[in-house]
Amino acid sequence: MNDEQLLRYSRHILLPQIGIEGQARLLAARALVIGAGGLGSPVALYLASAGVGAITLCDNEDVTNLQRQIVHRTASVGRKKVDSARDTLAAINPEVKVEALAERVDGKRLETLAASHDVVIDGSDNFATRHAVNRACVKLKKPLVSGAAVRFDGQVAVFDLRTPGSACYACLFPEAGESEDVRCAVMGVFAPLTGIVGSIQAAEALKLLAGAGETLAGRLLLLDALTMQVRTIRLAKDPACPVCGKS
């Protein structure tokens, strides 16, 4: 680490749980962020400011919802979200290598991308993408930091199949289940809720990458922003889960 890096990351280096070693791990790490909207914005901002070496952003939509998508600026309306986000991240921390993929990733493409990253952070807004991301992470045993925010309700979980007996996203929300797709676009979402949930996702991803503390693996964090109550419930693996049942 050079002097500039030691200065920039000094407040992380001062933390004994991170230190020089943990910061060096962050600088060498690669994070895949699915979605550059309400959740992906704070995730990407914190990963970049914390010095995660390479960040790949995937989102095929244009910038519209500035109410909660804080990585974008008014001048970016109409541009691809990933291009707008890449410019903001470059202004915050030019050291970070940001790859902007303006595509809706699925299946094999997701597997290829997940294979070349250390952690996957899902900030997508629909069950089809969440399940596709989960399948790729289960198959490749990549830690997945999952988040959701709609109306005033937020959820965060970490699924880390590197630990035997861990649940996956599909153990919690079966693919064949009656999962109603309550999208922010239709249902409304309290702006800072996406910031809170996305920031928790960023914290979990940074802990996973730096090797600090204990993650939410095996637990689901539920947040009600209307009463500001937070609780966590334990997650059990479903032995009959068609996605992770045999792993």
Ligand SMILES: [Zn+2]
């Ligand atoms: Zn499962």
